[in-house]
Amino acid sequence: MPYPRAAFIVGACLLLTTFASRASTEDLSEIEQVAGNRAAIAQTGTANSATLEQRVILGRFGANVATLTQEGSHNTADVIQKGSRNEVVLGQFGDNNAAQLGQYGFGLKTDVTQSGNGGGITVNQFGIGGGPVIVRQH
Amino acid sequence: MRKVLLATASLLALAVSSSAFAADNDSYVQQIGTSDSAAINQSASSGANNSSDVRQNGNSNTAAVSQSGGAGIANYSAINQSDNSNVASVTQVGYGNDQNNSWITQSGGSNTASVSQTDAVGDNWSSITQAGTGNIAGVAQGNNRGDNSSSVTQTGNYSQASVVQGGDGGWSTNTSTVIQDGWGAAYNIASVTQAGNSDNASTVQQTGNGNTAGINQSGAYWVNNTSSTYQSGTGNAISVVQH
Secondary structure (H helix, E strand, O other): OHHHHHHHHHHHOOOOOOOOOOOOOOOOOOOOOOOEEEEEEEEEOOOOEEEEEEEOOOOOOOEEEEEEEEEOOOOEEEEEEEEOOEEEEEEEEOOOOEEEEEEEEEOEEEEEEEEOOOOEEEEEEEEEOOOOEEEEEO | OHHHHHHHHHHHHHHHHHHHOOOOEEEEEEEEOOOOEEEEEEEEOOOOEEEEEEEEEOOOOEEEEEEEEOOOOEEEEEEEEEOOOOEEEEEEEEOOOOEEEEEEEEEOOOOEEEEEEEEOOOEEEEEEEEEOOOOEEEEEEEEOEEEEEEEEEEEOOOOEEEEEEEOOOOEEEEEEEEEEEEEEEOOOEEEEEEEEOOOEEEEEEEEEEOOEEEEEEEEOOOOEEEEEEEEEOOOOEEEEEEO
16 A cells, blocks of 8 residues: 555645745735734844744644744744644845745645845645645745 | 710721721832932732832932732832932732732933732733833733733843743733834843733834844643734844744
């Protein structure tokens, strides 16, 4: 039973590493949550960094919702979310910005917009129901 | 016989009224000069209030306020210090359905303000405002039931703000606001730690360069953690942990 097992593993542990440019108009509206974590980070200027870690015990109600906005050059963002429902909306506007996003669990959504030159984004999703991953780079 | 009855009733009414309106503690201290110190220790019986107002003008002054009492009391402390290198500390303890309230205002550099508020049931409220360079503000609020609320505003560079709210097993709602407004090379530091079984909310706003903000929110699985952080400048760093 190598193929079903492999399919189950792939389904249960979905790994997406995205460096490509994709465009979508899908709206990731805020999640109505019973309980959970909600973070909004905004930085303007040069060479700023943001790290965010959100955890909700798997199987519990609640969601991790993060909104990060960085305006300027050489900014970095590092986000880790673990839980049943995870959502990241990241906007980086300026040159040479970099972001790393890691999501673990179910109901994973990522929306990244990078504008400027030389932006880099890495998205890793581990879980079921990975995506949508939306990356806009221009 | 009628006179005896009237006298007895009057004495009874007097006894009831004196216990229902326990005496409040009120203190006002004003000091102008250098290296002055003021220590206020107030303890109120149940149903009474503690109130302290300290105003110091000059360098290297120290004000220490300690307030406590029985159930149903309210503690009020206000400290206003101007000039440099002043120290203000407030300790408020409530054992019942009490209210702790603290205001600290410091203008000048190298000032230190610390507030410690604990309560079994009631609310804790603290406000610290500092203007100048190299100021330090520390707030610790613990509560089993009730709300913790803290506001720290620092204007200037090289300042530090630390806020710790809640604790293991507490059922308080924690709310914290830290505003650090620097000029150029600000290098301000803000640290917020919130824990408990009710909701946590944090707002941090920093302007200037080289600022650091660290927010840690934790609680039971039904808890809402909300963090809003804004930085403007160069070389700023934010770290948020929610779980």
